[in-house]
Amino acid sequence: MHCQPHNGHQVYIWLKNVQYCLLCDERADSDTSICTACESDLPWLIDQCERCALPLPMSGLTCAQCTRQPPAFNEVIVPWLYDFPIDALVTRFKHQGKWPLGRLLAELLGQTLQHRFDEGLAKPDRAIPVPLANKRLRQRGYNQAAMLANWLGSHLDLPVDERLIKRVKETPAQQGLDAKARKRNLRDAFALTDPDRVMGKHLALIDDVLTTGSTADTLARLFIEAGARKVDVYCLARTPKPGD
Structure with a gap:
């Protein structure tokens, strides 16, 4: 002008x-x-399963579940145990719209990932947030996994693809379900919008909390079957095995 x-x-x-x-x-x-x-x-997660990051008594071990039935994803990078105050922070970000708390957690996760990249961890080609069911997206107004992915993408200079995968079936909330029920709940729930964008790629799934790993395993299998080279999982917190 x-x-x-x-x-x-x-x-x-x-x-x-x-x-x-x-x-x-x-x-x-x-x-x-x-x-x-x-x-x-903060409840930093130190000793964990080398595959799914389940808290274990010592490092360098693989949990019984991953030994019997290895998941489709290669590795989980997660800084914290889902315990106080992380559980409260995630809940406030996820269900109460306290976005500054989510931004803070994403920044700290980004620092953890950058440190791992500097140590030799392979950097993925793109980050894929776990999609939210349409009904819950309308109720909540935002997808916390997509917000985390975009903050991480900016921090790590990592491309983010929110449209690569979509939910094609409305499913009940996973909270309160055991591992078998979660797997049944997720059957045929997701679909790729463009399988060609997956071929030969190293992908990173982004979510807030990993509980049983059913969602991550379902999505990773979908990517691998479409030709993805490798799938990792980045999340804020990992729950312990029920009863621990």
């Missing part, structure tokens, strides 16, 4: 705002909105 000044100066001035911890409201000592003390107290 002719009314705009013609100069080479920067239009916007970026301010370094003081960050406050979203958990304790104390001043944070970094650019991340969580203080060092609260970050250290």
Whole structure:
């Protein structure tokens, strides 16, 4: 527009705002909105199954379920156990629209992934958020997995494809179902919109919490059958085995 000044100066001035911890409201000592003390107290998942990240007594083991029936995905990258305060943060983000909490968790997950990439973990070709059922999407107004995927994509310079897979069957909520019921619930629930975009690709499924792994396994098998080279799973938290 002719009314705009013609100069080479920067239009916007970026301010370094003081960050406050979203958990304790104390001043944070970094650019991340969580203080060092609260970050250290998070339930970091250390010893886990090398395939599905199920919490185990020691590292370097594979759980009995993955040994008997290996899942279609290769590896799960997850920083936390689904325990306090992560369970409360995820719930508030997922069901109460507290997006800053989701953004914080995605940023910390992104740091974990970047560290793993720097150590040699293969970076995927694209990230695929787990799709939400249409009814729940209308009720909630957003897909928390898609929001996580886009935040991770920006942080890690990773392409995100929200349209590659869709739910073709409305299914009841997975919460409260055991592993067998979850698998029955997900039968023929998903479909690829363009199988050609999967061929030969390394994909990463993005979700908030991994419980039994049924959804991740179902989607990974769909990708592998369509020609995907490898499927990993990135999520915020992993639940322990029921009864542990």
